Amino acid sequence: MGGTLTACGRLGARAKYRGPFGRYEATHLLRRAAARGNADEADNLAAMGLERAVDAVLDTPDLPTEQEPAYFDDANYVHEWVNHWLTTQTPLAERLTLFWHGHFATEASKTGAWNTYHKINKLRELSLSSFRDLLYMIAEDPAMLIYLDNDDSTKEHPNENWARELMELFTLGEGHYTEKDIQEIARAFTGWRVSYEDGHHYFLFYGEVHDFEPKTILGQRVHNTFNPLFEGYEVLDILLAKDQTYRFIAGKLLRYFFHPEPTQEMVNVGADVLKGGTVRDFLKWLFMHPDFYAEETRNALVKSPLEYAVGLLYAAGKREVPMDSDLSYWLRARLDQDPYNPPDVSGWPLANTDWLPDASLLQRLKFIDFATQPPDSGPPPGPIDYSVFMDGAVNPLSLVAPEAQLL
Amino acid sequence: MNRRSFIKRSLFTLAATGMVPSLFSRTALAAGGNGKILVLYHLFGGNDAVNTLIPYNQPEYAAYRPDIAIPAANVLDLGAPGMTLGLHPAMQPMVDDLWNNGQLALISQVGYPNHNRSHFVSTAIWNTGDPERPNKTGWLGGFIDEQNDPFCATNFGSTLPRALRGVHTSGLSIESIGGFGLGSSDWEQQLQSELQRQIQQVRSGTAEEVRRAMDHMLRSVDKVRGAQAGEFAPATTFPNSSYGRRFRDIARLIKYDFPSQVYYASSGGFDTHSGQGGVQGAQANLLAGLSEALSAFRQEMILQGKWNDVMVMVFSEFGRRAKQNASAGTDHGKGGVMFVTGGAVQGGVYGGEPNLAEEALDKGDLPVKVDFRSVYAAGAQFIGANPAELVGAEFTPINLV
Numbered sequence: 001m002g003g004t005l006t007a008c009g010r011l012g013a014r015a016k017y018r019g020p021f022g023r024y025e026a027t028h029l030l031r032r033a034a035a036r037g038n039a040d041e042a043d044n045l046a047a048m049g050l051e052r053a054v055d056a057v058l059d060t061p062d063l064p065t066e067q068e069p070a071y072f073d074d075a076n077y078v079h080e081w082v083n084h085w086l087t088t089q090t091p092l093a094e095r096l097t098l099f100w101h102g103h104f105a106t107e108a109s110k111t112g113a114w115n116t117y118h119k120i121n122k123l124r125e126l127s128l129s130s131f132r133d134l135l136y137m138i139a140e141d142p143a144m145l146i147y148l149d150n151d152d153s154t155k156e157h158p159n160e161n162w163a164r165e166l167m168e169l170f171t172l173g174e175g176h177y178t179e180k181d182i183q184e185i186a187r188a189f190t191g192w193r194v195s196y197e198d199g200h201h202y203f204l205f206y207g208e209v210h211d212f213e214p215k216t217i218l219g220q221r222v223h224n225t226f227n228p229l230f231e232g233y234e235v236l237d238i239l240l241a242k243d244q245t246y247r248f249i250a251g252k253l254l255r256y257f258f259h260p261e262p263t264q265e266m267v268n269v270g271a272d273v274l275k276g277g278t279v280r281d282f283l284k285w286l287f288m289h290p291d292f293y294a295e296e297t298r299n300a301l302v303k304s305p306l307e308y309a310v311g312l313l314y315a316a317g318k319r320e321v322p323m324d325s326d327l328s329y330w331l332r333a334r335l336d337q338d339p340y341n342p343p344d345v346s347g348w349p350l351a352n353t354d355w356l357p358d359a360s361l362l363q364r365l366k367f368i369d370f371a372t373q374p375p376d377s378g379p380p381p382g383p384i385d386y387s388v389f390m391d392g393a394v395n396p397l398s399l400v401a402p403e404a405q406l407l
Numbered sequence: 408m409n410r411r412s413f414i415k416r417s418l419f420t421l422a423a424t425g426m427v428p429s430l431f432s433r434t435a436l437a438a439g440g441n442g443k444i445l446v447l448y449h450l451f452g453g454n455d456a457v458n459t460l461i462p463y464n465q466p467e468y469a470a471y472r473p474d475i476a477i478p479a480a481n482v483l484d485l486g487a488p489g490m491t492l493g494l495h496p497a498m499q500p501m502v503d504d505l506w507n508n509g510q511l512a513l514i515s516q517v518g519y520p521n522h523n524r525s526h527f528v529s530t531a532i533w534n535t536g537d538p539e540r541p542n543k544t545g546w547l548g549g550f551i552d553e554q555n556d557p558f559c560a561t562n563f564g565s566t567l568p569r570a571l572r573g574v575h576t577s578g579l580s581i582e583s584i585g586g587f588g589l590g591s592s593d594w595e596q597q598l599q600s601e602l603q604r605q606i607q608q609v610r611s612g613t614a615e616e617v618r619r620a621m622d623h624m625l626r627s628v629d630k631v632r633g634a635q636a637g638e639f640a641p642a643t644t645f646p647n648s649s650y651g652r653r654f655r656d657i658a659r660l661i662k663y664d665f666p667s668q669v670y671y672a673s674s675g676g677f678d679t680h681s682g683q684g685g686v687q688g689a690q691a692n693l694l695a696g697l698s699e700a701l702s703a704f705r706q707e708m709i710l711q712g713k714w715n716d717v718m719v720m721v722f723s724e725f726g727r728r729a730k731q732n733a734s735a736g737t738d739h740g741k742g743g744v745m746f747v748t749g750g751a752v753q754g755g756v757y758g759g760e761p762n763l764a765e766e767a768l769d770k771g772d773l774p775v776k777v778d779f780r781s782v783y784a785a786g787a788q789f790i791g792a793n794p795a796e797l798v799g800a801e802f803t804p805i806n807l808v
Contacts, residue, residue, distance in 0.1 A: 149680040152734030160738045161680045168525050179524070179770075260613070300613050336565040336582075344451070344675065346527050349566070352613055356620035357567040357580035358627045362587065365602070369594055400602040402610060402617035 014269060017290040021050045027388050028298050029287060031407055032257055033057040034091035035307040036314040037388035054287045058280050061093030061124050074113045075328035078339050081120070082327060083320050085310045096279070097124040098306060099256050101339070102347030103249075104138045104170060106147040108340035115143035115201055116340050128280040131249055132240050135170065139236055142194045142201035148345070151193045155211035158186035165345050171239040173248040177218060184215040188222055188231040205229040218242075246271035250282070255350045258286060259300050266291070299391060299406040302352040305335035307407065308364060312371040312399070315389035317381030330370060334363045355405075368399045441791035446657060446670045446719040447570065449533070450697070452677030453526065455690060455737050456726035456744035456773060457761070459498075460513055464491035467729070467763035474735040475685045485513075490760040496686055497695035500702035505748050510705075512807050514782055515758035516742035518775035522725060524739035526678070529724035534570040536780055536798045546783060547669055548573035550792045557623060558630055560669035561660065563653050568671055578669070579627045584635060584656050588628045599625075634663035643706040649674050650700035658707045661717075668790045677723060681734030697721065701748065708750070715750035718789045718808075720782065728771050729763055742773035745782055751789075751808045781805045 019025075026045040030037040034057065045053040064084050072080070085094040100123040108116040119141050126133050138144050144162070145151045153159035163185035167177045191210035194201040207228060214223035215231070220238050224230045239245055250270035254262035262270075266289075274282045286292055303311065309331060313321060321327045332338040336359075342348055349355065374381060386393035390404045398404070458475060461482050462468055469476045482493035483502045494502055494513075505511035519538045523529050532538045536546030545568070551560050552573035560571045560578030571578030581587045589595040606622045609615065639662060645655040653672040660667065676693050683690050701719065708714035726743035742761070758777040768774065784794035784804035794804050 149734055149736070152681045152732075152736070154733040157731070157733030159680055159732050159734050159736075161678075164524070164739070168527075174523075174525055174528055296612065302613065302617065334586075343566070344526065352616060353620075354566060356617060357562075357565055358620075358624040359565040359580050359582035359587065361620055361624045362589070362628065363582075365589065365598055366595075368598065397597060397601045400598050401605045402614045402621060405617045406613060 014285075015290050016288050017050060017293050019290070019293060021053070022046050025050075025293050026053060027391075028293065029053065029057065030388055031311075032292075032301075033095065033283075033287070035095050035303065035407060036085065036091055036311045038315070038383070038385040039387045040385075042388055050288060054284055057092045057287070058128065058283055059090050059092075061097075061127060062088045062090045063121065063125055066118070066121060072113065072117070074108060074340055075332070076323060077108075077113055077117050078328040078331055079321065079323055081339055082306075082310055082313070082331075086314055086319050086321070092283075093124055093127050094310075095307065096127040096283075098304070098339070099253070100127055100134065102342060103252065104134070104141075104144065105342040105345050105347035106141075106143040107342060107344075111143040111146045112201075113340060115146065118200075119143040120339075128278060128283070130278045131246070131274060132236075134279075135236055135240065136233070138170070139166075139192070139232060140203040142203060145192060145194050145203065146201065150189055153186060153190050153192070154209040155187070155190050158183070158190050158211065160186045162186070162189060166235075167239065169346055171245040171248065172242060173244065176242075176244050181217055184217050184222075185235050187211040187213070188215050188217065188235050191228065192232055243271060243275065246275040250274050252350060253279075253282060254286070256301075257283065258292060259297055260350075260352050299403060301407040302355045302405050303407050304348060304355060305331060305337035305360070305364070306339055308405065309335065309367065309371070311389045312367070312404075315384065315386045316372045316396075317384050318371070319382060322375070326370065330363075330367060335367060336360055336363070361405075364405065365400060368396065372396050372399075442716060443790045444661060444668055444670065444713070444717045445786045445790050446717065447672075447786075448653075448697075448719065448721045449530070449568070449671075449673035450677050450693070450721065450723040451526070451530065451673050451675040452679070452723070453529075453725045453727055453739055454677045454693075454723035454743060455679060455683065456515070456723075456740075456742060457729060457737075457763075458683070458685075458690060459495050459694065460515055460744045460756075460761075461493050461495065462491065462761050462763055463493055465763045467765070471730040471763065473731070475683050475731050475737075477685055481686050485756065487756045487760075490756060492756060492760055495691065495694050497691040498698040501698040501746070504702040504705055506754060509754040510748050510750065510752050511754045512747040512752050513756045514745040514747065514777055514805075515756060516726075516761055516773050516776040517722075517745050517758060517779050517782065518725065518742050519778055519780070520775065522741040522772075522775060524725060524741075526724055526739075531569060533722060533724055533779060534568055536783060543569075543572070544574055545570035545572045546780075546797055547571055547792075548577075549797055550669070550787070550790075551576050551578055553792075556666065557627070558666045560671070561665070561667040563656055563670070563672040568673070571669070571671055577623075578671070579623075579630075579667070581627065581631060583652065584631060584659055587631050588635065630665070631660075634660050634665055637663050639663075641703075641707045642710050643703045645703045645707075646696065646699045648696040648700065650696045651703065654700045654704040655707075658704060658711070661708070661713055662711055679727070679736045680732065680738060681736040683731075683736045701746075705748070718747065718749040718752060718786060720786055721746040722779065726773055729768055729773060730771060740772035741769055742775045745779070747782065747785075747807055749808075753807060757805060757807075777805070778802060782807075 023042050023046050026042040106116050148162035149159045150162040160182050163182045168174050191206045193204050193206045195204040210228045222231050222234045251267045273285045463479045463482045481496045484493040534545050547570050552575050557576050557579050562580040565582050567580040589599050606618050610618050639659045645651040657670045722745045723743050727737035727740040761773050780798040780802040783798050784802045785807045787794040787797045788804045
């Protein structure tokens with residue numbers, strides 16, 4: 001781990017970075033924000049100055065045109081995401097979408113690939129919005145309703161899967177609620193189901209299986225006889241009113257975008273920013289914070305396999321990987337990050353060491369050859385430039401250095 | 408060849424070439440190993456114990472589970488004295504090969520106090536052996552630290568479980584034996600030489616963590632090469648399932664005297680909140696896969712002459728509710744069931760027949776009667792480790808061998 005970040009205690013967590021902002025700092029910002037880039041892009045950001053550069057990386061996400069399911073199988077969905085990440089003008093949205101997809105995890109093997117694909121697109125659209133918007137969306141999301149079995153929940157036998165993970169993984173974190181709260185929330189969400197029309201699943205409230213009795217959740221009474229559907233929204237509002245929810249989410253965001261061990265003060269201030277504003281506000285605060293540019297912050301995070309793959313392909317000049325290549329096989333079977341099938345409902349690990357077992361590292365080295373090979377046919381790749389991918393690269397052999405694994 | 412002679416041979420080879428890394432000399436000094444092997448297999452998701460080790464004679468059983476109860480006629484009755492208990496019909500191979508040979512111990516209602524129903528918290532507790540303070544190291548971390556040898560414990564899979572993390576040393580993690588190594592092409596050889604050069608240079612911070620991991624990985628590749636080079640044509644056919652592949656790889660490393668005394672693997676799919684199935688279906692498929700693989704593993708170990716030196720422990724992070732839910736599934740519960748087998752294991756039901764009467768349940772769950780740490784303690788004792796140091800002196804090893 002990097003050293004303790006004592007600077008923030010002295011400077012105050014709301015302080016702004018006032019140091020130099022040249023290619024060196026812009027490279028760090030770009031690597032963290034986007035997990036891909038090159039020297040020209042870093043220079044452009046540096047020329048803008050800190051605040052305009054941060055606004056630029058936080059631009060409104062480019063949304064891909066949704067493809068009809070017939071066009072895709074599972075592997076192509078993965079492939080399409082990588083190609084989008086390689087070409088989009090707003091690559092931060094992709095790294096952030098991967099975060100939200102890991103946070104609100106669903107597995108295509110249970111939900112069907114289309115539902116998870118659609119969920120990822122909605123997460124991308126809302127990725128910089130308020131946490132409230134994201135939580136409301138996910139509660140009604142067909143992939144989530146299917147994945148955590150709320151679609152099967154009835155007043156006679158409420159299914160507790162969604163209720164439990166809603167608090168443990170999505171809002172409060174473990175230890176901030178009781179088993180009784182889980183049971184009551186499960187009752188409040190009875191009737192939240194999916195319907196199937198024209199080949200797609202849609203959210204539907206089915207009152208016949210809803211439990212109309214009053215519930216008590218975290219000490220608050222929930223009983224809406226006028227519109228029982230709203231009991232679910234009231235539960236979300238109770239969770240959204242808790243400071244703990246924002247501490248939990250801010251802590252995760254900081255471990256993903258900042259440092260494996262953020263200080264409690266950073267978490268608390270970040271939670272305030274997130275509660276009072278949007279994810280964009282939060283990231284702008286972080287990316288302008290002096291500690292973000294401290295030496296202990298640089299190269300402090302291990303890239304996930306998807307970040308590693310995208311970053312390396314981009315650095316090797318690849319802007320579109322042909323659909324008939326082995327890319328999705330590499331990601332799904334060898335590098336062990338299948339974007340459509342996170343390992344379980346807790347998503348991918350945020351701890352650096354979890355990405356470092358022997359088997360994973362070995363496959364990352366083997367991937368270098370795949371990523372840096374010129375294509376058999378078609379136009380040659382663009383310029384090769386490893387400078388944003390890793391500090392200190394001189395040629396493809398440098399990619400075996402530990403620094404290649406870092407953000 | 409046992410572990411000790413493996414170490415001697417390695418030392419001899421290394422001494423002959425004039426390179427004795429300190430790792431090996433320390434290992435030789437610390438070699439407290441007794442040649443026995445412990446295999447841990449985690450069924451992730453919370454296996455439903457009630458439909459695995461079934462108290463099928465109690466009227467509550469069918470009443471609680473109208474859609475998923477196994478009809479009495481299909482249950483594989485164990486004939487256990489004083490009990491009416493049977494196994495799920497998908498577990499026929501386990502009954503035929505393990506139970507009927509007196510080598511299957513079934514630990515009923517196993518768990519820990521104040522059960523946590525979170526998959527992740529509960530898994531952490533099973534892996535650290537500490538429900539109060541799920542600390543950063545694993546319950547076998549002390550053993551691995553003491554041996555000071557990462558090869559004394561091997562995980563199959565790409566995420567190293569916390570069970571095998573020590574303070575100074577962690578176990579080895581490989582996805583499969585066949586694919587574990589860099590190829591022989593010029594390019595891959597260049598990568599390997601450059602990597603060897605790069606990892607000589609100590610870094611700081613996260614880069615140093617990665618450097619150490621790469622160093623660990625290179626040594627692991629080297630070590631697994633022996634098992635890759637040798638032929639492995641087991642007389643038994645291992646099923647072509649995740650269970651079958653894992654147990655086949657474990658058998659292969661054992662055959663080539665790999666120095667691990669602990670093997671760890673896991674399979675998911677047990678979180679059956681909906682559509683759990685009964686005689687057939689989701690849980691049945693999982694139990695059948697496990698059962699067939701265990702049976703093949705036993706056969707292979709017998710042929711290798713190692714069956715008496717092996718103990719397999721299969722666990723899940725919790726059991727499920729006594730009653731089914733509306734989705735023909737079950738929600739997270741408490742007491743689970745463990746399987747322990749091996750040539751030296753005394754078969755039988757440990758922990759008694761679960762009582763499904765409403766008043767005997769713990770808020771709708773099977774209560775916990777056996778602490779999992781007393782089972783772990785038996786495993787620790789089997790491999791010559793000190794159970795008191797690994798799981799605490801208050802957990803007396805249950806008498807499994």
